[in-house]
Amino acid sequence: MQAAVIRQASDLRRAQAQAAYLFILPSFALYVVFVLAPVVVTCILSFSYYDPMLGSRWVGFDNYVRFFTDDRSLQIFWNTLRFTLFAVTGNVCVGMLFALALNRQMPAVLLYLFRLAYFLPVIIAAAFVSIVWGYFYGDDLGVINYYLIRLGLSPVHWLTSSRYAMMSIIIMDVWKNAGFFMIIFIAALQGVPKPLLEAAVMDGASYWRRFFRIVLPWISPVVFFAVVYASIGALQVFESIVILTRGGPGDATRSMSIYIVEEAFDSFEIGYAASVAVVMTIVILAITALQFLASRAWVRH
Amino acid sequence: MQTKTSQRWVDWTIIAIMGALGVFMLMPFAWLFSMSFRTVRDAYRMPPSFLPPNLDLANYRAVLDSSIPFLQIYANSVEVAVIVTIGQLVTCTVAAFAFARLDFPGRESLFFVMLVGLMFPAQVTIIPIYLGFAKVGLLNRPIGLALMYLTSSFGVFLVRQFMRSQPKALEEAALMDGAGYFKIFFRISLPQLRPALAGLGIITFTQTWNYYFQARVLLEPQDSMTLPIAMDVLRGYLGSGNLALVMAAMSMSVLPVILLFLLAQKMVIEGVAMSGIKN
Numbered sequence: 001m002q003a004a005v006i007r008q009a010s011d012l013r014r015a016q017a018q019a020a021y022l023f024i025l026p027s028f029a030l031y032v033v034f035v036l037a038p039v040v041v042t043c044i045l046s047f048s049y050y051d052p053m054l055g056s057r058w059v060g061f062d063n064y065v066r067f068f069t070d071d072r073s074l075q076i077f078w079n080t081l082r083f084t085l086f087a088v089t090g091n092v093c094v095g096m097l098f099a100l101a102l103n104r105q106m107p108a109v110l111l112y113l114f115r116l117a118y119f120l121p122v123i124i125a126a127a128f129v130s131i132v133w134g135y136f137y138g139d140d141l142g143v144i145n146y147y148l149i150r151l152g153l154s155p156v157h158w159l160t161s162s163r164y165a166m167m168s169i170i171i172m173d174v175w176k177n178a179g180f181f182m183i184i185f186i187a188a189l190q191g192v193p194k195p196l197l198e199a200a201v202m203d204g205a206s207y208w209r210r211f212f213r214i215v216l217p218w219i220s221p222v223v224f225f226a227v228v229y230a231s232i233g234a235l236q237v238f239e240s241i242v243i244l245t246r247g248g249p250g251d252a253t254r255s256m257s258i259y260i261v262e263e264a265f266d267s268f269e270i271g272y273a274a275s276v277a278v279v280m281t282i283v284i285l286a287i288t289a290l291q292f293l294a295s296r297a298w299v300r301h
Numbered sequence: 302m303q304t305k306t307s308q309r310w311v312d313w314t315i316i317a318i319m320g321a322l323g324v325f326m327l328m329p330f331a332w333l334f335s336m337s338f339r340t341v342r343d344a345y346r347m348p349p350s351f352l353p354p355n356l357d358l359a360n361y362r363a364v365l366d367s368s369i370p371f372l373q374i375y376a377n378s379v380e381v382a383v384i385v386t387i388g389q390l391v392t393c394t395v396a397a398f399a400f401a402r403l404d405f406p407g408r409e410s411l412f413f414v415m416l417v418g419l420m421f422p423a424q425v426t427i428i429p430i431y432l433g434f435a436k437v438g439l440l441n442r443p444i445g446l447a448l449m450y451l452t453s454s455f456g457v458f459l460v461r462q463f464m465r466s467q468p469k470a471l472e473e474a475a476l477m478d479g480a481g482y483f484k485i486f487f488r489i490s491l492p493q494l495r496p497a498l499a500g501l502g503i504i505t506f507t508q509t510w511n512y513y514f515q516a517r518v519l520l521e522p523q524d525s526m527t528l529p530i531a532m533d534v535l536r537g538y539l540g541s542g543n544l545a546l547v548m549a550a551m552s553m554s555v556l557p558v559i560l561l562f563l564l565a566q567k568m569v570i571e572g573v574a575m576s577g578i579k580n
Binding site for chain 2 (some may be wrong): 015016037038039098102115129133136143175235238261281288
């Protein structure tokens with residue numbers, strides 16, 4: 001009797017597991033084919049010299065050594081890290097300021113319109129808005145320079161001087177992406193317990209004191225997430241640079257993504273390009289791991 | 302009393318600043334639409350305009366009549382975005398159902414393996430996919446791009462999180478009554494998922510409409526392109542002579558996403574907020 005019940009239960013469990021694997025199968029198979037397997041192949045390629053005619057050969061760490069000793073690739077690596085640092089800082093800080101400004105008493109219509117205006121750039125492809133910004137940043141026929149000249153200021157070589165080009169791309173990036181972080185932060189701010197804030201107001205704590213002492217620690221997990229998410233995106237920066245400067249002037253704004261595409265599909269240096277892609281992935285994994293450890297330590301605090 | 306008035310001043314100052322900034326945020330879009338209506342002769346005339354000078358669709362017609370297969374490119378974008386959106390809604394939902402509602406050996410580890418996928422950029426998968434597609438004849442075909450994104454770790458994660466926030470009493474009761482898993486999924490779970498599916502659908506459509514890196518690598522001939530990569534080509538092709546035509550093409554390209562956003566602003570924003578918070 002008992003054995004029968006147990007058998008029935010285990011039959012049920014087996015049926016459930018079978019159904020579960022069936023439900024997961026499409027996603028998992030596609031995931032293996034289009035993500036996991038390619039990642040593994042890229043890692044293998046990164047240790048080889050790939051030649052479709054003569055066959056590939058194993059070259060050990062040569063590709064990586066080349067990446068980390070070549071001045072040009074180091075400059076490109078540095079460009080990418082620099083872009084990431086400034087773009088992430090800009091996006092998270094501006095997004096937070098927007099969120100704080102909108103997280104107050106105001107007429108619902110205004111709130112709706114503000115959210116619309118600030119979020120709209122997020123959903124339009126960088127490929128589209130970069131073309132518009134390309135005309136805004138133009139030297140002679142540029143919209144911004146037109147107004148600078150009208151105001152009696154001297155025009156700026158937004159994209160054609162290696163001093164300003166990266167900054168111009170970062171400004172556009174913050175314009176485009178800050179709204180995303182604003183939305184995430186607004187949702188987080190609404191989770192801060194009201195009694196806690198009211199008590200602080202009673203104690204006479206100023207707005208910014210309350211922000212740094214209560215609000216920021218409370219929402220810090222979301223801020224950590226935002227920083228990692230923004231970094232993962234920024235490290236892959238591609239189309240805004242391709243369209244605005246094509247990586248120039250010189251290599252001043254060339255990013256790792258552009259380098260990967262050029263090396264892999266223009267020069268057909270498949271193995272080398274794969275190693276650059278692996279370096280990028282390792283940086284992403286490192287940042288994610290760091291965030292994971294930091295947020296754990298923070299929570300224990 | 303004093304502090305109350307000063308507080309009100311602060312409020313209105315902030316609203317005014319946010320309003321001015323909001324106008325600044327929208328300026329590129331206003332310029333884009335306004336430019337698309339300028340005549341060819343006026344395209345580069347200064348000062349720039351932020352309101353359309355007329356509503357003559359000549360530039361739009363000129364884009365469609367140009368030597369660039371704009372309609373074909375548009376159709377490719379629609380094809381890829383629709384296939385990917387439907388594909389993800391199906392694959393992510395069924396997988397999420399299993400991860401959230403069923404019990405089976407390896408559930409946690411399989412889910413973890415899928416989550417790791419969130420950290421792999423397209424850059425680290427594109428080379429083998431390019432080589433593979435070249436072998437099987439999927440290169441330069443929009444359907445190849447669509448195949449790559451028929452599922453997503455993000456989608457599985459999003460739907461699973463949503464499902465776990467819903468009560469599962471109904472599903473358990475149905476199981477007791479001996480209903481099959483497919484029946485439970487279609488009859489009970491799926492109807493509850495409507496908000497999550499709408500959110501995922503909108504996010505996926507927008508994202509797919511905007512893919513650039515992958516599309517640029519995989520789709521080279523003009524008639525296989527999607528809109529974002531075609532814009533850059535268009536700029537070089539028509540742009541030197543006519544800024545207004547490029548902007549007309551751009552207006553048409555961003556229209557579906559803007560319409561979707563205006564129709565479903567709340568869902569888009571809630572979807573984004575949800576994905577941020579739950580992490």
